[in-house]
Amino acid sequence: MKKIGLILGIIIFVVLAVGSVGGSSSSSSTSGSSSKSSEKSSVSSVDSAKKEKTEKPVEMGKIGEAYVTNHFEVTVSKIQTVDSLKVDTFTSLDKEEGVKYLIITVSAKNIANESKSLISAGKVILGDGEDKIQITSDETMLSEGYGAFLEGVNPKLTKKTKLVYKIPADYADKSIVWDAFGSNKYIKVQ
Structure with a gap:
């Protein structure tokens, strides 16, 4: 009997929770045409803001040159594309069709x-x-010298690493731009 009461309580809770979520969306849809027009105007303002952003030329760093991001001076020294990669005894990326x-x-x-x-x-x-x-997303490499830095880098010190991305093979010879460590500072690497 206690099990039936518990199950019934869970069902009532779920129904109330779903009802409260559904209720908030229906009230916003019945608020009239003024909210729809304000939604359209906010969407168009977002679209125009996107256009303004894309029209500005983006400053880009180059291979071999130091480029300042948020808190780091970043220098790309080399890029390469390979079919497979063997880092050590435990870590390797095997050759896949259509992948570099x-x-x-x-x-x-x-x-x-x-x-x-x-x-x-x-x-x-x-x-x-x-x-x-x-x-x-980059490939997760648990070997020393690969991947982003999870531990802190002390002031005025430099850390080197290799970042590995799985890309379509037919894009290996095209233009490649890297968003340096997710900073919105771009470096043209190819």
Whole structure:
């Protein structure tokens, strides 16, 4: 009998929870045409803001040159694309059909006055125009010298790493731009 009461209580709770979520969306949809027009105007203002952003030329760093991001001076020393990668006895990326691995060798000097971490490798943008794609995640490499820095980098010290991205093989020879550690500061690497 206690089990039936418990089950009945859970069902009532779920129904009330779903009802409260559903109720908030229906009240916003019945608020009239004024809210719809304000939604349209906010969407158009967002669209125009996006257009303004894309019209500005983006400042980009280059391979071999130091480029300042949020708290780091970043230098890309080398890029390469490979079919497969064997890092050590335990870590390797096997050859896959239609896949290349983009490896960005980079150093980052902490220019802040306190320790800072770089927990995101950032994204790479491949191609130009309508053919452009974004790769937002790097390959997780648990070997020393690979990946973003989970531990802090002390002030005025430099840390080197290799970032590895799995990319479509047919994009390996196209334009490649790297968002340096997710800072919205871009470096043209190819």
